Amino acid sequence: MRFTKDHEWLTEEEIATVGITSFAADALGDVVFVELPEVGTVVSAGDPAGEIESTKSVSEVYAPADGEIVEVNQAVVDDPALINSDPYGKGWLYRLRISGTPVTLSDVEYEALIAGETS
């Protein structure tokens, strides 16, 4: 699993599964609404690709790489609390067929990033 500076995670596959990190989910609070891009949407790295709303705030989800959305997680749309309860599992957001090389961080680099944000 790799991470982005925007607090997404993605698996290291050609069709990567994408979600937000537990750090991001904790910072948002209880998620009450998720909007995901439509299947077939072509995105560039850094494009807004979804929206996550909690009681406290709204955050955009950014595409972690160039690619095409090939599947979205309807379960998380129906039950947004999955993002809080299982951000790396049932709370995944969508699957992306990656066409470029994503700019990602290793788990060690991501830990260092969030340590900087919380200190």
Place this chain on the structure above:
Amino acid sequence: MRRTALHHVHQRLGASFTGFAGWEMPVRYGSDVAEHHSVRKSVGLFDLGHMGQIEVSGPEAAAFLDYALVGRLSAVAVGRAKYTMLCHTNGGVLDDLVVYRLEPQRFLVVANAANAPIVIAMLGEYSGGFAVTITALDRALVAVQGPDAVRVVGEHADLRYYGIKAERLAGKDVLLARTGYTGEDGFEIYCANADAEAIWEWAQAAGAQPAGLACRDTLRLEAGMPLYGHELTVRTTPFHAGLGRVVALDKSDFVGAAALRTVTPETELVGLVTKGRRSPRAGHAVLDAVTGAKVGEVTSGAPSPTLGHPIALAYVARDRAGGSLVVDVRGTREAAEIVSLPFYKR
């Protein structure tokens, strides 16, 4: 960042923290929605040690507060409280306050955390010529809020709404007030910093659930209560916020009187409900549904955990044509209906 006397208790409880007005405060302990519901359905427990506490005392304390604030504090009986505001000479709100009369010549002024330095400075500036002493207190404040709050305070629950009295709780000397900012029945307990943990543990042992700042905001919004920096700013007068009733215009003289006597607000604060799942948020434009013209702006908005749909407060033009409004929620137009406040009433 400053920390309250209860910081280590919040850490022990596993709270998430956020920076708020220079203080590191617990934003939630687990689920902010669950904390919200616990306040509505049973009883929640808040650390409000970041609020400003200012004592105003002396032979002319009442006359001074009548001059410095928009309300008539001299008419408040000992043991009672009043919601009031400190305004600029131009009528703009510098802070909204709860003022308790503890003794004939001794008042407790409670200010928003962010505004406490301004309140202390302005009270000092306005106090010239009055025989008063203004003292910033370094003291804790714990709130128990919700329908079961009376069970937490037990035999002491005979206090009237907006009343305050000296009590002994958990073996500590406190000031117990029946006030709050959640729309629920509840109590606020003013105590020494050294006693805050004992009071907190006592309330938790009686069933009060720790609740953070995130749910405090959704609770106050449902209750239609203004938040400084959102509904109230130095650019708005109490009349703009629909709170003209707190201004005692018949007082002979007070800071801001000349401006407040002539103000005719072009906007009014209204409650909006929308039906979609996306919530209006502060800063979103309110538009005329037909013409698309901007007629207002959202000041606070959130999905209401109690009501199950988005709610918002907004300033809208009094002369807006027609009745149908939409809110531009990040590019999506959500139909909005004006409703009377509060959104939620117990």
